[in-house]
Amino acid sequence: MEECPQHIRFVVGEARGLWPEFIAPDVSKLGECEFSLISEMSSQLIIHHPYRTLSELQPELSLTSDEVALAWSVINDHYLTDLPLLYPPHVIAVMAIIVAVVFKPSQTSFHGSAAPLASAMRDGGMSILAALGDKNGNGPPPRIQRLIAWLAESEVDIKAVIECTQELVSLYEVWEQYSEKHCKELLGRMVKSKNLD
Known part of the structure; x- marks a missing residue:
């Protein structure tokens, strides 16, 4: 908890x-x-932060420093939505870990732009679904299998984690399509049409 x-x-x-x-x-x-x-x-007005949960789960889930950094950034991004008001911090931390581990961009930097992360989340999700449906028995990578096993044993509300993930994917998709120039043009047209200038 933090008060400023x-x-x-x-x-x-x-x-x-x-x-x-x-x-x-x-x-x-x-x-x-x-x-x-x-x-x-x-x-x-009390909002609890998921950073502590992320720090506590790091050794338990053997998260790399890159995964923790990505999860931390996902947690930072979630504050631009209404997720902190709707879900407990441990659910958001687990969602950030899943995004960092499962949907991790392929060794490319994502900082400064949500576009690579949004497309990496789509690509990563599709590859995990393909691995889960693999009839050769390969399945997902061992790292993701451990995360799935941990989630199955935990008492975390999976439905809430899925809803948080969907909300964040929606945020990244909006960021991917956002154009400040286009928004200014639309606002300018609206102001002129209403004779507000």
Whole structure:
């Protein structure tokens, strides 16, 4: 658990420095938004982080440093969704481990762009499905077999892990298709059509 209180004036000042065209100097607007959000969440503001679970599972699952780094990045990415509000941290940590081990990009760097990770997740998922359906008895690699055995023995909610994985795959697919130039053009057209300029 982590608490990082910041004075509202500091937050508004930093935001105005980054997005001067969007942020008004009125501190009370941010305060109103904060109280509205707290009210909407019924004052349930505690969010537990999955990093600790990831660190605890690293030796148990014999994760490499690359897999831990990738899982850590997946955990960072999950904060851009509503997953931290919907699922417990251990489910998210297990999902990040599965993504790191099963859908690991083939020794290419994924930092800075979600596109390679999204396509690697698709390719990795297809190869695992092919290995599971292999009639020659080869099956998935031993590393993934150990992870599957661990998941079967654990009491982790597999359905929740699958839902988290689907949500993250959706996020990566959106990132893969995102074009800032296209979004600005669409927003410009919308503003002109509504005579808001």
